[in-house]
Every structure is written in structure tokens, then in C-alpha cells.
Amino acid sequence: MPPYDDWNKIEEEEDEELQDDSFLESKKDVILFCIDCSESMLELYDDPNYEESVPTCHLYTALEAAMQIEKRKILVGPNDSVGILLFNTTRKAEVNRKQGSEIKKNTFLFQPISALGAPMMQELIQLLDAAREDPNELRTTIPPLTGKRVAISDVITSCNWVLRDGAPKTATKRVFLITNEDNPNPGPGSWQLMTSARTTLIDLAQSGVTIEPFFISTTEKPFDVTKFYSSVLLPSNIGDEDDSDEADPSVLPESISISRIEDLLSQMRFHEVPKRAQFSVPFEFAQGLTIGVKGYGLVTEQKKGAYRYFVDLGDRMEVATARTVYIDEDRQVEVDKSKMLYGMSVGETAATADSDEDDGSGVGTRIVKAGQRPFYTADDIKSFRTLGLEPGIKLLGFKNRDQLRFEDNIKHSQFIYPDEMAYSGSRRTFSALLKTMIKKKKIALVRTLTRRNAQPMFCALLPQEEKADEGGWIDPAGFHLIPLPYADDIRSAPIEKGLRASDKLKDAARAWIDKLSVKNGAYPPDSYPNPALAYHNAQLQASAFREQYDPESFEDLTEPKADMIHKRAGNLMQAWKVALVNDDSADMVSVPPVTGSKRKADVSVDEAEIRSKYETGTLGKLRVDQLKDFLKSKSQPVSGKKADLIERVAEWLDAH
Known part of the structure; x- marks a missing residue:
């Protein structure tokens, strides 16, 4: 199978598609x-x-x-x-x-x-x-x-x-x-x-x-x-x-x-909106075995169109071109973004530091002393985020399908499909892996980096077999790319006691739910547009074509049809409520609402600010909690009155 950088790779796909999702709007x-x-x-x-x-x-x-x-x-x-x-x-x-x-x-x-x-x-x-x-x-x-x-x-x-x-x-x-x-x-x-x-x-x-x-x-x-x-x-x-x-x-x-x-x-x-790939990356099975895949988003929020600025030229209106530039405040000149440095905004700025030097190119530099913070270039920041990895998916191993738990799905997945135009034989190899995983009931663990400025993630590949239902819709064959959570992404539920409904109560609820279920068991989102967005678009459309818009003519398709609901399942819902009240397994005791506790304000101050107050003799303006936080960060005792804390901070600053 040809390597990724070989002649078989299509060069028409610009590298910008791997940078961010803006091409989804501009394409x-x-x-x-x-x-x-x-x-x-x-x-x-x-x-x-x-x-x-x-x-x-x-x-x-x-x-x-x-x-x-x-x-x-x-x-x-x-x-x-x-x-x-x-x-x-x-x-x-x-x-x-x-x-x-x-x-x-x-x-x-x-x-x-x-x-x-x-x-x-x-x-x-x-x-x-x-x-x-x-x-x-x-x-x-x-x-x-x-x-x-x-x-x-x-x-x-x-x-x-x-x-x-x-x-x-x-x-x-x-x-x-x-x-x-x-x-x-x-x-x-x-x-x-x-x-x-x-x-x-x-x-x-x-x-x-x-x-x-x-x-x-x-x-x-x-x-x-x-x-x-x-x-x-x-x-x-x-x-x-x-x-x-x-x-x-x-x-x-x-x-x-x-x-x-x-x-x-x-x-x-x-069929109005085309299926546009969100990313196109290589999928590495092992050393020397790579195929091409494309990723598609299954869930996308439809939003209002972006506004534009127009320039009045007298006889016509022209769209203004927006451009972001960075200006040096001292010299009032445009700064080349490639020469910008990144660092935490604390203490003395590079422009006013005594260590500023000029190498003749007009770009100020700053020598980082021991114990002070460094500066990083854009490439350094990018390497921190991506860990030096190139966009792609790497297969790490396999697990049983039952080990993929419900709580592992913390965000919506993406769907990957083979890209035959990137690598010859991708569809054949992809199909072989898919059929084998379905047969053995396995999932795959992969390391994923979909764009050059994204962060690497560990994901699960859930195989999906092609199938068609009665309505004619076909589930395509492919893999769901499910981002796996880290340990701090999942929190334990605060519920200590769980109650289960009896079979009689379940049957009573199932009776009215079946009456109100969507046909074919599938919800068509395109049939129920966002009412706020639809109302906004209807007004824009009338304005663009110079038509008179009647707000009373707008129909909200998401509004529940109460008359139809009560006609179909009103009696069944009433019977279910009676059964719920009389059921022994139902806990009808009201639970007092738990009010959220206020989060304490961030009172910490950095070392540069405390040192500047020490040099000006204004340490007394700091609060006790700020002084204690500083001493804790330096492994110093925090007991005593405010005067003791100020003296202890001054002694540490003198020694360091």
C-alpha cells in the first residue's frame, strides 16, 4: 500500500482543511x-x-x-x-x-x-x-x-x-x-x-x-x-x-x-445540504500499512448566518473585507505575526524591561533569567498542543464491545468512511476490518488527531453494519469515532438510592407512549426546523425580495398538538397517573431542592504583584487571605496575625 506522502496522495485537497472547521462554511x-x-x-x-x-x-x-x-x-x-x-x-x-x-x-x-x-x-x-x-x-x-x-x-x-x-x-x-x-x-x-x-x-x-x-x-x-x-x-x-x-x-x-x-x-x-467531510486523514494500522479515511459530523447545529459589513460607495454597496492585524503600541506599526512571542502576562512587559535588546531587525528581545518565565514561539505553542504529532488516526488495539459503556460517550461522535482517492485499496482494507470487528464483536482503540491545531484524543471505533429499514433509509457501513473521556471528565452521580417501577406501572406508561410514538421509530429533524431560526429567515427572505411579511402566517412546527395528544392518549395518561400514585414502589415523598453553594472568588495574587508592593512598602494593602495563599505556595507557615504574615512575606522576599 503506498505511503502517505507518495504520488498516490491527491494534492488538490488543501492543507487548510486540516487546520480548522472554517472550510465547512466557506466551501x-x-x-x-x-x-x-x-x-x-x-x-x-x-x-x-x-x-x-x-x-x-x-x-x-x-x-x-x-x-x-x-x-x-x-x-x-x-x-x-x-x-x-x-x-x-x-x-x-x-x-x-x-x-x-x-x-x-x-x-x-x-x-x-x-x-x-x-x-x-x-x-x-x-x-x-x-x-x-x-x-x-x-x-x-x-x-x-x-x-x-x-x-x-x-x-x-x-x-x-x-x-x-x-x-x-x-x-x-x-x-x-x-x-x-x-x-x-x-x-x-x-x-x-x-x-x-x-x-x-x-x-x-x-x-x-x-x-x-x-x-x-x-x-x-x-x-x-x-x-x-x-x-x-x-x-x-x-x-x-x-x-x-x-x-x-x-x-x-x-x-x-x-x-x-x-x-x-x-x-x-x-438533500439540500451536501455531506461535507470535516477531516481527511490517514488511518495507520501498523508500520507500513496505512489507508485514507474521511470524517463526517452526524450532529450539526444550524445557526443564523454571519453578518457582514458594507461600505457605502454612493451608487452601490460593497462588502467590506475584514482583516485582523496586530499593532505595536509604541511604534504604531503592524507587527508580523510570525515574529510574535507568547507568554503569561505577568510583571514587567518586554517593552519596558531593562533587559530589552535590539538585534537590528526592529524586534525587541528579552533574556529570560533563572526563575523567570520564558517566552514561546507559535511553533512551540503548536507543538505543546499536538505533542509533535501529524494529523491521523493510529490503531492501538482492540477490546470487547461490551466494555464500551454508556457514560463513555461524553460528546457526539463522528463517522469515518474510507477515502479511496487518498490511498488505493482503502475501501477493501476498511471493509475487511469492519466485517471482522462486527463478526468478533470488538471495538478498536485509536489515537486521533483530526487537525493540525487540535489536541490528540483517545477514541473508540464502534463498527456499524449496513442496514435498511422499512422507510427506505439506509445506515451506511462504517465506524463511529467516539472520543473517550479522561478520569476527571466523569463524575459520580449523587444519587444514593434508586427506585424501580413495577411491571404494572411500566405497562401503564407504555400504553400512552405507544400512542404518541413517532412513525417508523425515527425522528426526522429536517421536518421540524428551529422556530426561532425559521422566523428569522422568513423575515430576511421577505426583506430581500421586497415582499410584505405577515407574522401571523408563521407556523411553529415544533409546537405540541395538545388536542391530538389528549384525543389519542388522554385517558391512558390519566390512568397512568392514578397507577403511579397508588403504586407502592413509587416514592412520593418530596425532596427539598439542593441549592448550589457559591464558589469562592479567586483571591490569589501572583509573585510579581506582591514583590512590587513590597518594594513600594504597601504590603499592608493586601488582605490576610492573599498573604496566606502566597505563604502556602512558598511552603511557609500561615499562623499569626496580619503583621506576622507581612513580616514573614518580607523575610522571604529578602531571601529570594
């Missing part, structure tokens, strides 16, 4: 909506979301979903880019319209890939408003291709060209394919077209682009993925030659098939 995400505009997508039907009988079509729903995603991207990802490509249409680009690259025939670039902004979206908003008033507006503006269809290979090729010309090279590039046609290229030659589509898709994947399909399926026209797309879009990673014989090529996850048109936007929001 751009590019989404290209690829929407089918065929006759079936333009067929009108009554929209159930409106009280009036207003006809709509699948194309309108797809464009509206793209508009909603663009609005959300402006708030949560202002640095991201979005484009819209339409296929199976006869519309041609205008002379004054920027079409980008020469894309295939019967494809039209409605929105080139560019940074999001309100002016760019006005055309799409106006088109949707006009289509709501006149159902035939979309057919007039985007005429469908009749009698034939564009080959999917040409559609994928057009997507590749558009992304190549408009998307940044370091961005995460994805294509959202929306269609309701399960057999786009029927008739003779379909097998050749299917093979061509598969080949172009592999080329697209090798360039770093992934396709996320959204198939529209209705009762009148169900979507059958086995006719075409199951042979083109495989559920496993493209190019995974090791597991290609285990996957069923005729089956695609049901989660990508939209059973109802109303689910299109909600399904897109699950």
Missing part, C-alpha cells in the same frame, strides 16, 4: 436543477393546495421547488451557486442571453450557474406568478419537444459542460434530476442509449459531480425505476468494484421516488 456548494419539460410534465391537473380550482402541472411544481431551494440558499448558503437546465424543450437561447457552453440540442439553460441573489431570481418568480394566472404560460414560454425525447446521455453531457464552465473547481457539485418519465428512450437502440448514459454518468462522477434523482410518481402514472434508471443510477457508489457483485442492479431506494407531488420540496430539503 461552496453548487446545485444544478435538471428538469424535464416533456408533454407529460406540462399536463394540467387541479392543484389541491388552493381552494379555487387552479390547474397546474409537474413542471410548475419542479420550478417552484427550485425557487424555494434558491430562497433558502440565499439565507443558509450565500456563497453557494444554483443553476437550472431544462431538457426536452424546443426553446432556444436568445442572442443577448448568456448560454454558457455549447450544450446539446433541445436543452436550454434557463439560469446559468452563478452566485445567488434576488435580481437573478426575479425572472423565475415572475414566470411562476404568470403561470399561476395563466396555466398555459409555461407551455408558451418553455415549449415542449413533441414526438421524441433527448437522450439521457446528452442530458448528462450538457450538465457536465455547464458545471465545467460555471462551477468552481473546489466546490461540491450536484445535479438534481427531476422527471416523471421512467423510460425516456424506448424503442430500438434503447440498450445502446442506456449504456451511453451509464458511461457519461461515470465520467460525471469522476469529475466530482453526483446526481440526486427525484422521480415523480402518481397513481395514474406510477414510476417504474426498473425500466431504465436502475441500470444507469446504481444505489452503491459508482466505481465500487469490490461490492458491485453484492448490490442488486435492478433495485433503487424507494426514497428517491416521489409518491406525491407535495413531497417534492420536502424531499429536496433532505
